[in-house]
Amino acid sequence: MASLYKASLQQASVRQITVVTLVVVTCLAAVALAETRKEYRFTVGPKAIISVDTQYGAIAVKPGSDNQVVVTATIMSDKVEVDQQQSGNRLEIASHVLQGANERAGQVDYELLVPPGATLNLHSSTGPLSVERLQGDLTLEGTDAVVNVRSVENCHVHVRTMSGPITLTDVTNGHVEIASISGDVQMKSVTGSLVQVVSGRGKIFYDGNFGLGGEYRFTTHTGDIEALVPADVSADFRAHSVLGRVQHDFPLQPRHSRFPVEAGRSFLGTSGKASSEVVLRTFSGRIRLKQR
Amino acid sequence: MKCSDVERVVPEYVDGALKGAFQIDFETHLKSCPACAELVSELKLIASEARQLAATEEPPPRVWLRIAAQLRGEGLILESESAPSQPILVPTSPRRRWSAWWLAPVAAALVVASSYVVTHRPVPQVAKRQAPASRMTSPAAAASPTPETAAAPSPVVPAPAPQQLAKKIAEPTRIGGSAVPPVVEPAPSEEDQQFLSVVSTLAPSMRASYENELQAVNADIRETEAYVNRNPGDADARQHLMDAYQQKALLYQIALDRIQ
Numbered sequence: 001m002a003s004l005y006k007a008s009l010q011q012a013s014v015r016q017i018t019v020v021t022l023v024v025v026t027c028l029a030a031v032a033l034a035e036t037r038k039e040y041r042f043t044v045g046p047k048a049i050i051s052v053d054t055q056y057g058a059i060a061v062k063p064g065s066d067n068q069v070v071v072t073a074t075i076m077s078d079k080v081e082v083d084q085q086q087s088g089n090r091l092e093i094a095s096h097v098l099q100g101a102n103e104r105a106g107q108v109d110y111e112l113l114v115p116p117g118a119t120l121n122l123h124s125s126t127g128p129l130s131v132e133r134l135q136g137d138l139t140l141e142g143t144d145a146v147v148n149v150r151s152v153e154n155c156h157v158h159v160r161t162m163s164g165p166i167t168l169t170d171v172t173n174g175h176v177e178i179a180s181i182s183g184d185v186q187m188k189s190v191t192g193s194l195v196q197v198v199s200g201r202g203k204i205f206y207d208g209n210f211g212l213g214g215e216y217r218f219t220t221h222t223g224d225i226e227a228l229v230p231a232d233v234s235a236d237f238r239a240h241s242v243l244g245r246v247q248h249d250f251p252l253q254p255r256h257s258r259f260p261v262e263a264g265r266s267f268l269g270t271s272g273k274a275s276s277e278v279v280l281r282t283f284s285g286r287i288r289l290k291q292r
Numbered sequence: 293m294k295c296s297d298v299e300r301v302v303p304e305y306v307d308g309a310l311k312g313a314f315q316i317d318f319e320t321h322l323k324s325c326p327a328c329a330e331l332v333s334e335l336k337l338i339a340s341e342a343r344q345l346a347a348t349e350e351p352p353p354r355v356w357l358r359i360a361a362q363l364r365g366e367g368l369i370l371e372s373e374s375a376p377s378q379p380i381l382v383p384t385s386p387r388r389r390w391s392a393w394w395l396a397p398v399a400a401a402l403v404v405a406s407s408y409v410v411t412h413r414p415v416p417q418v419a420k421r422q423a424p425a426s427r428m429t430s431p432a433a434a435a436s437p438t439p440e441t442a443a444a445p446s447p448v449v450p451a452p453a454p455q456q457l458a459k460k461i462a463e464p465t466r467i468g469g470s471a472v473p474p475v476v477e478p479a480p481s482e483e484d485q486q487f488l489s490v491v492s493t494l495a496p497s498m499r500a501s502y503e504n505e506l507q508a509v510n511a512d513i514r515e516t517e518a519y520v521n522r523n524p525g526d527a528d529a530r531q532h533l534m535d536a537y538q539q540k541a542l543l544y545q546i547a548l549d550r551i552q
Contacts, residue, residue, distance in 0.1 A: 049324040055550070090324060103497065119294070121324060125498070125550050137295050139327060143550055144501065156295040158327045162505055162546050175296065177327070181505050181543050200539040201508060221512050221536055242519065242529050283516060283532040 038082065040071040045089045047136070050114055051121040054095035056107040059122045061131045064113025071112050077105040127164060165202070184223070199223050203285075207292075210235045210276040217279045224286045227278070231291055234272030239280040239287045241265055246280075248289035293317040298328045306335050484510070491547055502547050509540045 044050075046066045052059050057076075064070055071093055073082050079101035085092045097106035103126065114120070119136045122129050127145020131138055137156040140147050145164040149157060149171060156175045159166050165184045168176065174192035178185055182201040191211030197204050200221040207228045210216055216235075218225050224244075229235075231250070238257075239246045245264055252269025261268050267289075280287045298321055304310045305318055322329045480488065484506055492499045516533045523529055 049320075051324060090320075119324060121326070123550070137325065139325060141326075141546070141549065143498065143546060156327075160542065160546060162501070162543065179542055181509065181539055181546075198535065198539075200512060200536070219535060221516075221532065221539065240528055242526065242532060281528065281532070283512075283529070283536075 035077075036075045038073050038075065040073070040082075040084055040093075042069040042071070042084075042086055042091050043067060044069055044086075044091060044115065044118075046115045046117050047089065048115055048118040049090045049121075050112070050118050051090075051092045051094075051123075052110055052112065053093070053121075053123040054108050054110065055097050055124070056103050056126045057095065057124060058109045058127060059112070059124055059129050060110070061112045061114055061120060061122070061134065063116040063133050066115045066117075069112065069114050069118070071110060074109040074111075076107040077101065079105040080108055082108060163202075209233050210278055212275045214276045215279075216276060218281070220282045220285045222284050223282065224288070225280050225282055226288045226290065227280070228290050228292050229271075232272060234275040235278045236270045236274040236276070237267065237278045237280070237289065239267050239289065241282045241285060241287055243284040244282055244286045246287040250289070250291040293321045295321075295325060295328055298322075298325075299331075302328075302332060302335060305332065306339050480506070480510075487544060487547070495550070498547075498550075502543070505543055506540075509536065509543055512536045513540065 044067060048069060050069060052071075057074075069091055071084075073093075075082065079098045081096045081098070083092075083094045083096050093110065095106070095108040107126075114134070115136075116134055117136045118134070119138075120131065120134070121139045122131070123141045124145050125143040127142045128148065129140050129142055129145050130148040130150075131140065131152065132148075132150040134152050135154050137158075138149065138152065139158045140149070141160045142164045143162045145161060147159055147161060147164055147166045149159070149166075149168045151170045152174065153172045154174070157168070157171060157177070159168075159178045159180075161180045161183045163182045164180070165186070166178055166180060167186045167188075168178075168190050169188045171187075171190045171192070174190070174195070176190060176192055176195040176197075178197045178199075180199040180202055183199060184202040184205070185197050185199050186205045186207075187195070187197070188207045190206070190208055192214055194215050194217075196215075196217045198219045201223050202220065203223045204218045204220060204225045205228075206216075206218065206226070209230050210233060212234060218227075225239075236255070237248070237252060239248070242265070246267055247264075248267055248269075250271075252267065252271055254269050257268055280289075298318060301310055301314065301318065305315070310318055322332060488499060488503055488506070491502050513533070513536045516529065516536050520526065520529050520533050
């Protein structure tokens with residue numbers, strides 16, 4: 001009797017597993033069938049201007065050949081279309097979401113290979129947005145999108161998000177302007193003539209040496225600001241928090257200034273030859289300058 | 293043409309001195325670069341406003357004296373021992389031909405005058421951030437998105453930056469070193485209501501995100517205004533107040549750019 005009971009239990013569980021597996025496989029197949037991948041190729045010059053605008057979906061850009069743009073679009077459903085328009089060296093790609101489409105159905109993910117010197121304008125509400133190894137001017141904008149810029153040089157980088165976090169790595173000789181309402185901003189090895197970062201409620205974290213001769217301005221309203229620098233950093237530092245605390249844990253040469261220095265709320269001083277200017281401001285966040 | 297090239301020749305473009313192929317390249321770049329387009333648009337606005345100032349209304353001397361006092365208070369005007377202090381002057385002759393280099397002091401005067409007005413505007417109450425619990429969606433609700441239609445009654449997008457927002461809302465705000473208990477959020481202004489109404493119509497799934505951010509930004513503005521009213525001599529705080537307003541403008545811009 002017990003063995004019959006065990007056998008019937010085993011049969012029931014095998015049936016259950018089979019049914020669940022069939023359902024899962026059917027769903028996956030349905031999703032896979034609904035997705036379509038399309039590839040578009042455009043002939044352009046090395047200084048092409050490329051715009052990609054999608055309400056929902058990722059945009060990833062890498063360098064390709066000097067005279068061609070290759071766009072691979074993964075379209076999630078038939079409720080969204082990809083519009084493309086080229087005028088000479090200008091290329092515009094946009095997702096057109098049809099009525100009744102939700103975020104999932106309206107999603108298009110883009111992967112682009114572009115000339116390394118191309119100028120890019122990328123817009124996506126959800127993202128993520130990622131760009132690497134390019135030398136042309138970049139404008140990236142997202143709402144909640146995660147933004148990642150890596151290994152770009154000699155270019156302007158403009159990034160705007162509402163709450164999406166922003167990470168810049170290895171951006172050299174750049175002109176960087178970042179603005180976010182509440183997104184965190186992380187920078188590693190970012191240098192240039194101007195690096196200006198504003199995040200109202202997000203944190204700003206900088207790991208680098210502030211280059212040799214540039215202006216670095218980090219401002220938050222309530223977010224904390226932290227900078228991690230080597231011992232041989234060469235910069236003129238000014239930090240002030242109206243309501244929060246500031247501290248630096250390595251010595252700075254004091255310098256005279258018309259700005260009042262209130263211990264614990266501000267510090268002012270130079271390190272090395274003061275090649276770069278670093279201004280750290282927050283209304284009620286904390287500021288910390290740390291030595292690596 | 294790159295952004296760095298645009299920045300070099302933008303004064304000539306605003307003056308109408310850029311011609312031929314340079315002008316074509318310049319305008320082509322503006323079509324594809326929102327940042328440069330915005331810069332040129334703002335400079336053109338300042339230039340046109342400056343022309344009207346010079347040609348029509350001459351502000352009374354007390355306005356310039358007040359601006360000079362403000363700048364002196366901030367340490368931006370250094371008094372000379374030999375010469376008596378003079379108010380800041382801008383060209384007043386309507387027959388003087390307007391030229392671009394007066395943009396800088398006029399723009400600075402406009403910014404200082406607006407910040408003076410902002411800092412001396414009465415604040416009705418000190419309002420603190422409070423968790424907008426009724427509007428934040430749960431992760432469960434966000435996991436099952438509903439079709440996006442204009443009639444969708446409730447947003448399903450989870451609120452952004454929840455840990456930060458909740459942490460800042462939970463902490464009592466420090467004003468002048470002492471904690472101030474949170475108070476009820478005031479009703480949104482007419483502009484904010486209009487803005488949220490547009491978002492609701494064109495992108496209802498995003499309304500919750502924008503509303504949460506808008507409430508947080510407004511709370512920051514109120515907090516900073518209250519501090520500036522108590523400490524009118526704090527120039528850095530006044531700058532933070534202007535930054536907070538710019539954050540709000542940025543929020544509007546991002547939302548309206550995305551939902552058009």
